[in-house]
Amino acid sequence: MSTPEGSKESAIFRRYLSAVVLHAQAGAKAVGLGATDLYALNILELSGPMTPGELGTRTGLTTGPTTRLIDRLEAAGYVRRAADPGDRRKVIVEPVGRPADLDKVLAPARRAIGEILSEYPADQRAVLFEYFERAAAAYQRAAEEIA
Structure with missing residues (x-):
């Protein structure tokens, strides 16, 4: 069953989703991160280490912005790049910290x-x-x- 666009239920659900997104953005800003940075940390915390390409796919970022995202998080001490234990030619990004x-x-x-x-x-x-x-x-x- 689908909720018709414009229905009371649809409006309630959209308000809920907007509030969740707004809270995430406010939380990120409060700890000095961008919303995408906090989202990426959440992905890594929930899914574990992954390649930069996988992180880029999960965050919806292309290669360049993903590299800058990882650079920012690494400089802040939240992630590190490491050799993939299964293939030392690959790099994985792993979480090592959280905003205090x-x-x-x-x-x-x-x-x-x-x-x-x-x-x-x-x-x-x-x-x-x-x-x-x-x-x-x-x-x-x-x-x-x-x-």
């Missing part, structure tokens, strides 16, 4: 969302998290199709 104040900056929203989620019974939370997992995969696939 990131958890502090994100804590109020995490707390508020945690409180909202705690109001739902366990079976409804399970549905919500199943949705988050499936929707994340759907958005990832859609982004890959667009790119």
Whole structure:
């Protein structure tokens, strides 16, 4: 079932997505990073080390901007380039640190969302998290199709 564009449900969902993006941008700015920099750190934290090409694909950046992104994160001490253990000719980017104040900056929203989620019974939370997992995969696939 699809939610019709312009419906109340569609507007609520779009407001939610906009608020999530706005919060991520504000959080990145508060710790001295660009939104894409913080997004790249999140990708590395969730997925583990990867080649610069893979990181570029996941962030939607071309080669030049990906190199500058990695340079910035490496200079700030958040990532390092290392030889790929499976193929020493390749380079991988691995996370080595996080912005010191990131958890502090994100804590109020995490707390508020945690409180909202705690109001739902366990079976409804399970549905919500199943949705988050499936929707994340759907958005990832859609982004890959667009790119």
